[in-house]
Amino acid sequence: xxxxxxxxxxxxxxxxxxxxxxxxxxxxxxxxxxxxxxxxxxxxxxxxxxxxxxxxxxxxxxxxxxxxxxxxxxxxxxxxxxxxxxxxxxxxxxxxxxxxxxxxxxxxxxxxxxxxxxxxxxxxxxxxxxxxxxxxxxxxxxxxxxxxxxxxxxxxxxxxxxxxxxxxxxxxxxxxxxxxxxxxxxxxxxxxxxxxxxxxxxxxxxxxxxxxxxxxxxxxxxxxxxxxxxxxxxxxxxxxxxxxxxxxxxxxxxxxxxxxxxxxxxxxxxxxxxxxxxxxxxxxxxxxxxxxxxxxxxxxxxxxxxxxxxxxxxxxxxxxxxxxxxxxxxxxxxxxxxxxxxxx
Amino acid sequence: xxxxxxxxxxxxxxxxxxxxxxxxxxxxxxxxxxxxxxxxxxxxxxxxxxxxxxxxxxxxxxxxxxxxxxxxxxxxxxxxxxxxxxxxxxxxxxxxxxxxxxxxxxxxxxxxxxxxxxxxxxxxxxxxxxxxxxxxxxxxxxxxxxxxxxxxxxxxxxxxxxxxxxxxxxxxxxxxxxxxxxxxxxxxxxxxxxxxxxxxxxxxxxxxxxxxxxxxxxxxxxxxxxxxxxxxxxxxxxxxxxxxxxxxxxxxxxxxxxxxxxxxxxxxxxxxxxxxxxxxxxxxxxxxxxxxxxxxxxxxxxxxxxxxxxxxxxxxxxxxxxxxxxxxxxxxxxxxxxxxxxxx
Numbered sequence: 238x239x240x241x242x243x244x245x246x247x248x249x250x251x252x253x254x255x256x257x258x259x260x261x262x263x264x265x266x267x268x269x270x271x272x273x274x275x276x277x278x279x280x281x282x283x284x285x286x287x288x289x290x291x292x293x294x295x296x297x298x299x300x301x302x303x304x305x306x307x308x309x310x311x312x313x314x315x316x317x318x319x320x321x322x323x324x325x326x327x328x329x330x331x332x333x334x335x336x337x338x339x340x341x342x343x344x345x346x347x348x349x350x351x352x353x354x355x356x357x358x359x360x361x362x363x364x365x366x367x368x369x370x371x372x373x374x375x376x377x378x379x380x381x382x383x384x385x386x387x388x389x390x391x392x393x394x395x396x397x398x399x400x401x402x403x404x405x406x407x408x409x410x411x412x413x414x415x416x417x418x419x420x421x422x423x424x425x426x427x428x429x430x431x432x433x434x435x436x437x438x439x440x441x442x443x444x445x446x447x448x449x450x451x452x453x454x455x456x457x458x459x460x461x462x463x464x465x466x467x468x469x470x471x472x473x474x475x476x477x478x479x480x481x482x483x484x485x486x487x488x489x490x491x492x493x494x495x496x497x498x499x500x501x502x503x504x505x506x507x508x509x510x511x512x513x514x515x516x517x518x519x520x521x522x523x524x525x526x527x528x529x530x531x532x533x534x535x536x537x538x539x540x541x542x543x544x545x546x547x548x549x550x551x552x553x554x555x556x557x558x559x560x561x562x563x564x565x566x567x568x569x570x571x572x573x574x575x576x577x578x579x580x581x
Numbered sequence: 582x583x584x585x586x587x588x589x590x591x592x593x594x595x596x597x598x599x600x601x602x603x604x605x606x607x608x609x610x611x612x613x614x615x616x617x618x619x620x621x622x623x624x625x626x627x628x629x630x631x632x633x634x635x636x637x638x639x640x641x642x643x644x645x646x647x648x649x650x651x652x653x654x655x656x657x658x659x660x661x662x663x664x665x666x667x668x669x670x671x672x673x674x675x676x677x678x679x680x681x682x683x684x685x686x687x688x689x690x691x692x693x694x695x696x697x698x699x700x701x702x703x704x705x706x707x708x709x710x711x712x713x714x715x716x717x718x719x720x721x722x723x724x725x726x727x728x729x730x731x732x733x734x735x736x737x738x739x740x741x742x743x744x745x746x747x748x749x750x751x752x753x754x755x756x757x758x759x760x761x762x763x764x765x766x767x768x769x770x771x772x773x774x775x776x777x778x779x780x781x782x783x784x785x786x787x788x789x790x791x792x793x794x795x796x797x798x799x800x801x802x803x804x805x806x807x808x809x810x811x812x813x814x815x816x817x818x819x820x821x822x823x824x825x826x827x828x829x830x831x832x833x834x835x836x837x838x839x840x841x842x843x844x845x846x847x848x849x850x851x852x853x854x855x856x857x858x859x860x861x862x863x864x865x866x867x868x869x870x871x872x873x874x875x876x877x878x879x880x881x882x883x884x885x886x887x888x889x890x891x892x893x894x895x896x897x898x899x900x901x902x903x904x905x906x907x908x909x910x911x912x913x914x915x916x917x918x919x920x921x922x923x924x925x
């Protein structure tokens with residue numbers, strides 16, 4: 238289905254290093270036997286890790302040497318100037334030159350975004366890229382963006398995000414006409430600041446392959462009221478991290494509560510299958526990574542920096558985005574939106 | 582301990598009406614036998630509800646007639662103009678005239694804030710009031726503000742919130758030197774927009790009875806890294822509601838998971854004590870309501886609009902705030918802060 242698809246991998250990103258990347262590839266090569274992979278990184282290390290592997294590793298995986306790597310705590314501006322021989326830079330360059338359709342990295346998020354913007358530029362009509370994240374809800378999944386690429390956003394940028402989220406939901410989640418909402422402090426038209434009200438005015442008039450439901454409140458995300466929840470990167474980032482903290486807190490409470498007595502411990506053993514299912518449901522690795530939407534090339538940041546399964550999910554998402562043609566949809570849909578100044 | 586304390590109650594606020602208020606009072610009169618209560622509302626209805634009650638209801642509770650009430654969906658501006666004969670208005674007026682120290686209402690949040698500001702004004706040195714909420718964390722509790730009173734905030738307003746949160750944590754949570762953090766997209770000094778960076782600059786130099794820990798990220802709230810987490814009302818409101826939605830979603834997953842098989846159902850029965858303890862821990866009613874800090878009078882909005890226990894917790898919080906002298910602390914602490922323009 239994916240034809241001649243090639244995915245470029247920053248094999249040295251993340252805290253855990255290349256061994257989890259190789260473990261992730263075992264799974265990806267099974268699930269996507271038609272996809273080719275280019276691994277960028279220290280060739281000695283990578284060849285050694287691959288030497289033990291067989292099967293499609295010899296036919297579908299190639300290694301490209303990159304002498305350095307971007308550290309997790311390097312400033313994006315520093316990485317952009319000084320890390321042009323890094324595995325991350327080379328991995329992105331493979332997309333720029335056209336030999337790969339998508340890049341996956343578990344490395345420094347800010348550096349990945351900066352190098353992505355510098356090398357790939359933006360999809361036509363988009364003024365700023367955004368980081369999107371897919372959250373579980375009571376009805377399925379919701380795409381939330383921006384999760385931190387843009388600290389302050391005007392109305393047109395929020396419209397960019399709505400279009401990018403809608404295109405992703407159509408291409409990857411398979412929803413023909415996704416429901417899109419703007420996060421606000423209330424659902425009435427007069428609520429919020431100029432940027433959200435301006436974006437709502439534009440989106441209400443726009444002819445887009447989505448159902449714009451207007452303003453939504455925070456609780457509507459988990460309730461599954463929308464498929465795409467749009468907000469500025471400050472609110473999105475704080476909310477995303479607070480929710481991750483809350484999920485951990487509840488697990489912590491649940492574990493302590495279940496350890497309280499003999500009966501509760503016995504109950505926990507009997508219900509262990511159910512509790513494991515719950516744990517899987519809340520596993521942030523299953524979200525498929527942080528999607529850098531709006532870049533003129535597919536860039537996915539793996540959340541699972543220390544974990545092969547998380548990296549494999551991020552590869553799945555990158556492949557789905559390439560096959561689904563997300564960026565073509567974004568460009569086509571954004572072109573049809575009438576700007577606020579030209580509204581009747 | 583509370584001496585001659587009187588609490589004014591809007592007995593007609595909330596969806597559930599006055600019967601839950603009377604049930605809440607049964608608990609409050611037991612816990613606070615020294616406190617007097619003034620109930621504002623429909624006197625026929627209230628006298629009828631109280632007629633069956635005995636004990637301190639006859640000595641500590643008085644009823645004041647108010648012919649109308651504020652509806653839950655009325656606009657604050659409308660309520661402020663047209664509802665001056667309502668139970669909410671009269672309840673706030675009891676604080677304005679000095680016959681009560683605090684007011685508790687389960688009614689319309691926006692109207693309560695508007696009437697509170699109009700009638701009580703602000704604590705000296707505070708430019709905007711804020712809604713604070715107390716969240717459970719891995720280490721105890723954290724005060725989060727603003728949760729929605731102010732959509733856009735500058736640096737000085739964020740400083741107001743930090744002072745109000747710190748004073749609340751000292752007076753009510755009993756922490757002599759609370760840890761205060763500013764929510765941001767990262768903990769490095771250069772992160773965020775002008776308002777958070779400006780507020781951090783002011784707070785770093787301020788001599789306040791708190792430990793200013795600088796920028797924090799969303800996950801730090803649940804981890805209990807700070808006692809007070811400060812943010813603008815847009816971010817705070819979206820985050821608060823998203824977290825409430827997430828907690829409900831996880832309960833929903835847990836319930837469905839535990840129903841999956843005979844064994845998991847049996848396990849759930851055995852662990853039911855532990856699961857109930859978890860439920861209590863996550864109960865938003867236990868948070869003691871939404872605190873309207875910065876008003877020159879104590880105003881608490883009960884979350885438990887439909888529930889006596891939630892209302893009783895809100896009364897507890899109002900009493901703690903009055904006894905602890907929150908507003909005196911706010912005024913004294915704010916006066917000592919050097920404005921950004923005057924920083925060295």
